[in-house]
Amino acid sequence: MSDPEAPPAAFSTQPSRAGRRLRRVILVAFLVAAVIVAVLPLTLTEQAADANLDPATLGIDFAINKSIVRAETTIAMFIALAAAWNLIGGLTGYAAFGNVAFFGLGAYTVGFLTDKQHLSFALALPLAPLVAAVFAALIGIPLLRLRGHYFAIATLGTGVAVGEVIKNIDAFGGGTGLFPPILRHADALFFYLMAATAALAVAATWLVLRSRFGYGLIAIRENEEAASVLGVNTVAYKVAAFTLAAALTGLAGGVFAQWTSFIDQESVFPIQYNVQMILMAIIGGAGTLFGPVAGAIVLEWLILTLAGGGTNAVYAQIGLGVLLAVTVIFVPRGVVDFFGGSSKLSLAYLRRSLRETSV
Amino acid sequence: MGGAAVTLLIQQVVLGLMLGGVYVAVAIGFSLVWGILNIVNLAHGALVVVGMYTTWYLFSHFGLDPFLTLPIAALALFVIGYILQRGVINRVIRAPLFFTLLLTFGINLVLINLFLVWFKADFRSVTTSYSGTGLVVAGVTVPYVRLAALVIALLLAGAVGLFLNRTRTGFAIQAVGADKDAAQLVGIDLRHVYALTFAVGAACAGVAGGLLSTIQAISPTAGEPYTLQAFVVVILGGLGRVSATVVGGLLFGLIEVLAQSQVPGLGAGWSNAIAFAILVLVLVLRPQGLLGRLA
Amino acid sequence: MAPFLELEGVTKRFGGVAALDAVSFKVPGGEILGLIGPNGAGKTTLLNCISGVHHLDAGSISFDGRRISGLPPHQVARLGIGRTFQVVKPFASMTVRENAAVGALFGSSEARLAPRAAFTWADEVLELVGLAPKARMTVGSLTIPDRKRLEVARALATKPRLLLLDEVMAGLNPVEVDEALEIVRKVHAGGITIVLIEHVMRVVVGVCDRVIVLHMGRFLAEGTPHEVLQDRRVIEAYLGEKYAQRAARGGEAGRG
Numbered sequence: 067m068s069d070p071e072a073p074p075a076a077f078s079t080q081p082s083r084a085g086r087r088l089r090r091v092i093l094v095a096f097l098v099a100a101v102i103v104a105v106l107p108l109t110l111t112e113q114a115a116d117a118n119l120d121p122a123t124l125g126i127d128f129a130i131n132k133s134i135v136r137a138e139t140t141i142a143m144f145i146a147l148a149a150a151w152n153l154i155g156g157l158t159g160y161a162a163f164g165n166v167a168f169f170g171l172g173a174y175t176v177g178f179l180t181d182k183q184h185l186s187f188a189l190a191l192p193l194a195p196l197v198a199a200v201f202a203a204l205i206g207i208p209l210l211r212l213r214g215h216y217f218a219i220a221t222l223g224t225g226v227a228v229g230e231v232i233k234n235i236d237a238f239g240g241g242t243g244l245f246p247p248i249l250r251h252a253d254a255l256f257f258y259l260m261a262a263t264a265a266l267a268v269a270a271t272w273l274v275l276r277s278r279f280g281y282g283l284i285a286i287r288e289n290e291e292a293a294s295v296l297g298v299n300t301v302a303y304k305v306a307a308f309t310l311a312a313a314l315t316g317l318a319g320g321v322f323a324q325w326t327s328f329i330d331q332e333s334v335f336p337i338q339y340n341v342q343m344i345l346m347a348i349i350g351g352a353g354t355l356f357g358p359v360a361g362a363i364v365l366e367w368l369i370l371t372l373a374g375g376g377t378n379a380v381y382a383q384i385g386l387g388v389l390l391a392v393t394v395i396f397v398p399r400g401v402v403d404f405f406g407g408s409s410k411l412s413l414a415y416l417r418r419s420l421r422e423t424s425v
Numbered sequence: 426m427g428g429a430a431v432t433l434l435i436q437q438v439v440l441g442l443m444l445g446g447v448y449v450a451v452a453i454g455f456s457l458v459w460g461i462l463n464i465v466n467l468a469h470g471a472l473v474v475v476g477m478y479t480t481w482y483l484f485s486h487f488g489l490d491p492f493l494t495l496p497i498a499a500l501a502l503f504v505i506g507y508i509l510q511r512g513v514i515n516r517v518i519r520a521p522l523f524f525t526l527l528l529t530f531g532i533n534l535v536l537i538n539l540f541l542v543w544f545k546a547d548f549r550s551v552t553t554s555y556s557g558t559g560l561v562v563a564g565v566t567v568p569y570v571r572l573a574a575l576v577i578a579l580l581l582a583g584a585v586g587l588f589l590n591r592t593r594t595g596f597a598i599q600a601v602g603a604d605k606d607a608a609q610l611v612g613i614d615l616r617h618v619y620a621l622t623f624a625v626g627a628a629c630a631g632v633a634g635g636l637l638s639t640i641q642a643i644s645p646t647a648g649e650p651y652t653l654q655a656f657v658v659v660i661l662g663g664l665g666r667v668s669a670t671v672v673g674g675l676l677f678g679l680i681e682v683l684a685q686s687q688v689p690g691l692g693a694g695w696s697n698a699i700a701f702a703i704l705v706l707v708l709v710l711r712p713q714g715l716l717g718r719l720a
Numbered sequence: 721m722a723p724f725l726e727l728e729g730v731t732k733r734f735g736g737v738a739a740l741d742a743v744s745f746k747v748p749g750g751e752i753l754g755l756i757g758p759n760g761a762g763k764t765t766l767l768n769c770i771s772g773v774h775h776l777d778a779g780s781i782s783f784d785g786r787r788i789s790g791l792p793p794h795q796v797a798r799l800g801i802g803r804t805f806q807v808v809k810p811f812a813s814m815t816v817r818e819n820a821a822v823g824a825l826f827g828s829s830e831a832r833l834a835p836r837a838a839f840t841w842a843d844e845v846l847e848l849v850g851l852a853p854k855a856r857m858t859v860g861s862l863t864i865p866d867r868k869r870l871e872v873a874r875a876l877a878t879k880p881r882l883l884l885l886d887e888v889m890a891g892l893n894p895v896e897v898d899e900a901l902e903i904v905r906k907v908h909a910g911g912i913t914i915v916l917i918e919h920v921m922r923v924v925v926g927v928c929d930r931v932i933v934l935h936m937g938r939f940l941a942e943g944t945p946h947e948v949l950q951d952r953r954v955i956e957a958y959l960g961e962k963y964a965q966r967a968a969r970g971g972e973a974g975r976g
Contacts, residue, residue, distance in 0.1 A: 161523040161526070163526070208705060208708070208709045209705070209708075211708075211709070212708055212712075214522045214523075215459075215463075215465045215522055215526065216660075216708060216712070218465070218522075218523065218526055219465060219653075219656050219704075220704060220705065220708060222653070223653060223656075223657075223697075223700070223701040223704050223705075224701065226653060226697050226701065227697050227698045227700075227701035227702075230695065230697045230698050231695075231698050234692075234695060234698075276835070277835070278825045278826075278834075278835060278838075281818070281821070281822055281825055281835075282822075282825070282826065284811065284813065284814065285811055285814075285822050288810075288811035288812055288813060288814065289809040289810070289811060289812075291773065291793075291805075291809060292805065292809035292810075292811070292874075293811075293822070293826075294772075294773075294792070294793035294794050294797075295771050295772075295773065295793045295794075295796070295797055295802075295803055296794075296797060296802075296822055296823050296826050296827060296874065296875075296878055297794050297797035297798055297823075297826030297827040297828065297831070297832070297878055298794055298822075298826050299792075299794045300794065301792075341527070341530055341531075341534070344527065345527070348527070353813075380538045380541045380542055381538075381542075383534055383535075383537075383538040384534070384535050384538045384539065384542075386531075386534060387530075387531040387532065387533070387534030387535035387538070388531070388535060389531075390527055390528070390530065390531030390534065391513065391528055391531040391532065391535075394517055394520070394524045394527050394528045394531070395513075395516045395517055395528070398517075398520060398524055420516060422519070422520075423516060423517045423518065423519045423520035423524070424515060424516045424517075424518070424519065425515050425518050425519060425615050425616055425619060
């Protein structure tokens with residue numbers, strides 16, 4: 067148990083009375099929505115369709131539900147990705163720019179094992195986070211010696227290179243990709259799997275923030291040299307955080323592979339995912355518990371509504387880029403700052419943020 | 426080693442140097458911005474593409490030779506770069522490095538998608554009358570455009586070096602890079618010098634784009650690989666001196682061509698993997714690069 | 721019995737310059753040792769070498785009979801050596817209490833407490849340095865003297881046997897210096913050996929059992945404060961004639 071009287075590390079300052087009330091309202095709203103979100107997929111189960119729970123008689127439009135559940139699954143996936151990134155980028159302060167490599171590795175693990183080795187999904191899935199974790203531990207040891215720009219770009223390069231190397235290996239599907247056997251009528255299953263991954267990521271963050279490990283990571287972020295002379299084994303801790311983030315990201319990738327039933331380099335190593343997961347964590351509040359969750363929900367929902375596909379996708383990307391710029395310039399600490407009651411979204415706040423970082 | 430094998434090797438070396446020339450052209454601006462402003466500009470590739478499209482436009486609509494329009498591309502990018510730095514990037518420059526990275530990434534995203542909107546994903550090219558021709562010396566082919574690209578890249582590097590070391594503005598830029606607070610104290614306007622430095626970097630990207638337009642196809646995402654490659658060049662050669670970037674660029678080009686020709690199974694698809702391998706090796710073994718200082 | 725801390729031929733180069741050149745001395749347990757010398761003499765570099773931040777180019781450092789040169793900083797901390805930094809390095813987003821607790825959570829083998837116990841110990845340490853009333857404040861709202869206290873508290877929380885203090889008195893007014901001296905004495909009374917780098921002579925004379933003088937990376941002189949302050953070589957290299965005259969006139973070393 068960490069300091070019982072201190073405010074939880076999820077929020078950096080004590081909220082005001084109004085802030086507390088707001089927080090409670092949001093929490094209730096969130097819980098209600100979460101219940102709806104969690105129950106909705108059950109209406110899609112084949113059993114529900116077969117049995118006398120005919121969706122039509124319940125007045126539910128089956129197709130719309132399907133797309134909603136798909137959206138929910140995507141959002142859950144990004145919650146997992148953002149929360150996982152938060153462990154290494156937010157808590158530890160090592161802004162990795164290539165975590166999509168772990169996503170792809172997890173996806174390819176499942177894809178390869180189910181498509182080429184004919185393993186069942188249930189057996190293949192646990193190996194996804196394992197492969198990602200092993201890779202992260204190996205590559206983390208040299209890479210985490212780097213700081214700042216070097217680390218960011220080195221990890222960016224990793225993300226790009228891993229995808230490329232895999233594309234060139236025919237045993238892994240080469241240019242055509244892998245085709246895990248399709249699981250029909252499993253939309254609900256995949257939502258729950260992805261949601262479980264997201265819950266796992268958030269739970270892991272919660273445990274870390276209350277533990278010695280978490281304090282060590284934050285100490286590393288705030289001042290690595292001081293942390294090391296105080297007795298924190300910085301190398302081991304950084305690699306551990308990196309590996310944990312990789313495992314969670316890889317798990318999400320593994321679920322994704324079976325969910326979409328087709329993977330190739332472009333679909334599971336998209337560079338865009340890197341910036342999305344980082345942006346989500348930052349918009350929500352890097353280093354906090356719920357920041358990545360909030361950021362993922364808001365941003366992915368926005369992307370899904372704006373990106374109707376086709377020409378819309380391009381404008382959505384432009385919007386994303388502009389949002390990134392605006393966030394970084396005006397709200398670098400993320401919106402969680404506002405819910406803690408320490409700041410209010412106002413012109414003065416924006417101007418202050420701006421002045422703090424402008425030349 | 427038989428005569429044919431020697432000729433082949435020399436051909437590879439020549440190709441490697443010419444590829445290196447391209448890398449030098451791309452990396453000069455990137456290195457300047459990083460060395461002075463401590464900004465790793467993830468939108469650098471996109472700026473190169475702006476140079477490509479500018480050159481293409483002048484070529485296809487006015488028939489102007491791509492090499493002759495290089496100064497125009499440079500000027501256009503200079504202006505764009507100045508406005509970008511002064512208006513946008515200057516706003517986060519005192520934030521942790523990570524935020525400038527994100528910002529330039531965002532700018533990159535916006536630029537690429539603007540290209541997609543304006544130019545669509547089609548490939549365009551700049552093919553002049555002399556595009557496919559070249560010298561043949563002792564069995565070794567030296568394409569004219571690539572040779573010109575190498576020469577101009579080296580001239581560009583030299584010009585930037587002279588600018589930095591022989592002009593008042595260049596000194597101001599170096600002063601800001603060395604100690605921005607001290608520079609302010611002697612009366613240097615940081616906002617302006619920052620914008621100027623970025624503008625020069627962008628202008629170099631414009632020139633690189635012009636050169637590249639004669640060598641490869643132009644598309645909205647054509648510049649993407651170059652950002653990463655510029656990064657590798659700077660890591661390999663080192664930060665802080667133009668000569669370091671030149672050495673890094675030429676060496677990188679050589680390594681890439683020789684690795685792909687000498688190592689069986691390592692085809693063109695591996696270029697990013699090779700770059701990454703170089704990156705990790707250098708960072709782990711000699712972080713300051715061959716000629717540079719620790720950034 | 722092996723000396724508590726022993727340096728032998730310690731050499732550290734940066735580029736072509738030898739920041740430390742064959743420095744050797746011994747520190748018996750229970751002592752308060754002062755480390756003085758002009759700026760650039762290599763004092764902080766010496767602390768950095770002891771705590772494992774720098775690798776030695778030559779020589780060795782032993783602590784309680786065990787060779788520590790070459791160990792990474794966290795292992796040196798684990799063996800029981802704590803230190804402060806000249807320019808304080810607080811964990812900005814944590815409260816005062818949490819800062820101190822990090823020392824207790826990690827630190828020497830005596831520390832490494834579970835979170836609850838760590839915070840309890842942190843509270844005691846904060847009490848000792850006088851920061852208890854400000855335990856829940858964030859670092860940003862602390863004054864400079866308080867930040868220095870926090871720096872010391874954090875190092876103390878690691879339960880060190882040897883504490884290295886780097887110019888803790890710098891920037892403090894005379895009243896604050898007295899308060900700091902009290903803390904140093906209290907820490908020492910608890911059985912902790914102290915090595916402190918100082919420029920404030922009043923402190924050196926007031927609290928050090930012995931003093932070592934470094935000059936240009938080399939060992940210059942060693943002895944009790946009085947011996948050292950009257951040493952010709954030390955006066956020439958560091959203290960200056962005026963100070964020596966004042967000291968000779970005043971008997972006790974004058975202020976500052």
